[in-house]
Amino acid sequence: MNMEKTVFQPLYRQTEVLLTQALKAGEWPPGGLIPSEQELALRFGVSQGTIRKAIESLRADKLLVRRQGRGTYVASHREEAAQFRFLKLRPDERPPHALRSEFLDCTRLKAGQDLARALDLQASAVIVRVRRLLWEREQPVVYEEINLPGHRFKGLSAERLSAYQGPLYGLFESEFGVRMVGGEEKLKAVIGPPEICQALRVPAGSPLLYVDRVTVSYDQAPVEARRAHYVTREHHYAARL
Amino acid sequence: MNMEKTVFQPLYRQTEVLLTQALKAGEWPPGGLIPSEQELALRFGVSQGTIRKAIESLRADKLLVRRQGRGTYVASHREEAAQFRFLKLRPDERPPHALRSEFLDCTRLKAGQDLARALDLQASAVIVRVRRLLWEREQPVVYEEINLPGHRFKGLSAERLSAYQGPLYGLFESEFGVRMVGGEEKLKAVIGPPEICQALRVPAGSPLLYVDRVTVSYDQAPVEARRAHYVTREHHYAARL
DNA sequence: TAGTGGTCTAGACCACATA
DNA sequence: ATGTGGTCTAGACCACTAG
Numbered sequence: 001m002n003m004e005k006t007v008f009q010p011l012y013r014q015t016e017v018l019l020t021q022a023l024k025a026g027e028w029p030p031g032g033l034i035p036s037e038q039e040l041a042l043r044f045g046v047s048q049g050t051i052r053k054a055i056e057s058l059r060a061d062k063l064l065v066r067r068q069g070r071g072t073y074v075a076s077h078r079e080e081a082a083q084f085r086f087l088k089l090r091p092d093e094r095p096p097h098a099l100r101s102e103f104l105d106c107t108r109l110k111a112g113q114d115l116a117r118a119l120d121l122q123a124s125a126v127i128v129r130v131r132r133l134l135w136e137r138e139q140p141v142v143y144e145e146i147n148l149p150g151h152r153f154k155g156l157s158a159e160r161l162s163a164y165q166g167p168l169y170g171l172f173e174s175e176f177g178v179r180m181v182g183g184e185e186k187l188k189a190v191i192g193p194p195e196i197c198q199a200l201r202v203p204a205g206s207p208l209l210y211v212d213r214v215t216v217s218y219d220q221a222p223v224e225a226r227r228a229h230y231v232t233r234e235h236h237y238a239a240r241l
Numbered sequence: 242m243n244m245e246k247t248v249f250q251p252l253y254r255q256t257e258v259l260l261t262q263a264l265k266a267g268e269w270p271p272g273g274l275i276p277s278e279q280e281l282a283l284r285f286g287v288s289q290g291t292i293r294k295a296i297e298s299l300r301a302d303k304l305l306v307r308r309q310g311r312g313t314y315v316a317s318h319r320e321e322a323a324q325f326r327f328l329k330l331r332p333d334e335r336p337p338h339a340l341r342s343e344f345l346d347c348t349r350l351k352a353g354q355d356l357a358r359a360l361d362l363q364a365s366a367v368i369v370r371v372r373r374l375l376w377e378r379e380q381p382v383v384y385e386e387i388n389l390p391g392h393r394f395k396g397l398s399a400e401r402l403s404a405y406q407g408p409l410y411g412l413f414e415s416e417f418g419v420r421m422v423g424g425e426e427k428l429k430a431v432i433g434p435p436e437i438c439q440a441l442r443v444p445a446g447s448p449l450l451y452v453d454r455v456t457v458s459y460d461q462a463p464v465e466a467r468r469a470h471y472v473t474r475e476h477h478y479a480a481r482l
Numbered sequence: 483t484a485g486t487g488g489t490c491t492a493g494a495c496c497a498c499a500t501a
Numbered sequence: 502a503t504g505t506g507g508t509c510t511a512g513a514c515c516a517c518t519a520g
Contacts, residue, residue, distance in 0.1 A: 008516085010489060036505065047491045052506090068506045069498035086482055183482040186333075188473035189430035189450040207448040209430040215482075232429040239480050241327055241424040241454070249497095251508060277486065288510045293487090309487045310517035 015044050015054040023063060023074060024218040030173045031076035034064070063181060063218075077169035077180070086169065086183070086215075089141065089230050090238050099134040099141065101168070104199075106130045106158040108150060115147050118214055118225040126150035130161065133199060140200050141235055144228035152178055152223065178223055183215035187237065196229050209237060256285050256295040264304060264315060265459040271414045272317035275305070304422060304459075318410035318421070327410065327424070327456075328375075330382065330471050331479050340375040340382065342409070345440075347371045347399040349391060356388050359455055359466040367391035371402065374440060381441050382476055385469035393419055393464065419464055424456035428478065437470050450478060 019040075028034045037055070041048045055072060058064045062085070065073045083098065090096050107129050116123040127147050134142035146168075148156070153176050164171045173179045192200070192208040200208075208229040215224035230237065250258075260281075269275045278296070282289045296313060299305045303326070306314045324339065331337050348370050357364040368388050375383035387409075389397070394417050405412045414420045433441070433449040441449075449470040456465035471478065 012489080038505095049491060050489085053489090055506095066506065067499085069500080069504080071499095071505060088480070088482075185480045185482065187428065187450065187478040187480065188476075189448040189471075190473075191448050207430040207432050209428065209450075212477075213482075230430075232431075236427040236429050236453075237480075239329070239426045239428065239478075241329075241426060241456070253508080279486090290510060291508085294508090296487095307487065308518085310485080310519080312486060312518095 011046055012050045012053040015046055015050060016057050018044060019054055019058060020218055026177060028074050030074050030179060031078060032074050033071045034074060036071065077167050077173055083167060088238050089235050092234050092236055099136055102133045102135060103158055103161045104131040106156065106161060115225055119149055119222050121149055128153050128156050141231045142228055143196050143199050144226055147225040149223060152176060179217055180215045181217055183213055186212040192229060200231055202231055252287055253291045253294040256287055256291060257298050259285060260295055260299060261459055267418060269315050271315050271420060272319065273315050274312045275315060277312065318408050318414055324408060329479050330476050333475050333477055340377055343374045343376060344399055344402045345372040347402060356466055360390055360463050362390055369394050369397050382472045383469055384437050384440050385467055388466040390464060393417060420458055421456045422458055424454055427453040433470060441472055443472055
């Protein structure tokens, strides 16, 4: 009988969606200040407490950063705190520190079936593929292949990559307006392919940690498919339960 | 309102601590109902809103489960929802399903330096060590060694383990009053040791995913050190960013 | 119908940053 | 001194569950 189920969404969820849309539209730049609770409450026609709950949810998802006395900011990959959120490789003994990036090449090609599925594209769509090594001191520890939808990364080139200082996702957000907000990784232990072992300066046949990442932007839209091999001889992948 | 300047903690944090202590003391059993917000507010002398915030924090940490119209319950490892929180190995293609446990042995020995440090014990303290295989259908996929502080797991034996049906952490919480609430894992890709490859029915020299877990109970006290080898030929370790 | 948690509001006051 | 977010309270009403 009662076929119509109420599609009830609480006000603070609706407000959260509106805020996310504003973020997605780039209404406030990464690292920028968003309006105060009072202003937002007025704009959306809800109480301050409701706005607060919506903001708290976005803060928990690391889309916003709150600073008492100063205001609420759009999270940015350029901040110190965000550096180790996406790279979970840590030295076994020493404290972690930033890795140096060496770009190998940057090419454009057709996505193909697998990547098209991962990135929610047509198999004939063009993607940009970046390959690089990450070095810790004089030892490479990561070899990775980064695949991006071509239409969202138009001017990306080897020169532009090499010229940029800082985390890759920082470049993506400031130069291409694509902000990575989350992702999933699938890990396997594999015997490293010969050419990758060579690039990583480890003996042929060494075990490597294979990491398959799909990174998403606002609304969980996939915008990056990354396949990496980690050297875990003196490092480990850190996960929380 | 007792607010010391130097050690200021908001009221809802203090309330959270009190609730955690009650949980730790076993005032309400796992799976059991805790008092309503009204009762707790009265008991701790704070408003309902403050109690709500404390409970929400514990719910986010998966120590409590709330059900509208019914009440707030102590989280339990026997519930369906908690099954895959600690084992992140998933089949590449098929949907995940519960694994069968085969216990190999259960022995008592001195902790030694490494385990003593991980479990916060004296090196001379006695630990219980359980070794087992986890099977998916007719194929073993996990070999693991589980180390527990002997004084908290007095009657644990091979017979008792084999007799119990369901998740291991369910037995720990109901039989020994030790509830696992979180943990950290360190992952490495390794060449499987011969005896472990043999137990897992994979060729000698196969790459395996080595997982070093430290599991904690209330107040982040370590209560388990687990070393496992995963077969990732048709499975992967799933992680979120 | 009674009791639970879930949502929403309004207002007061505190802590912090900046000018 | 002003404006921001952070905490705490009180009360109203809604949604869900169970007897």
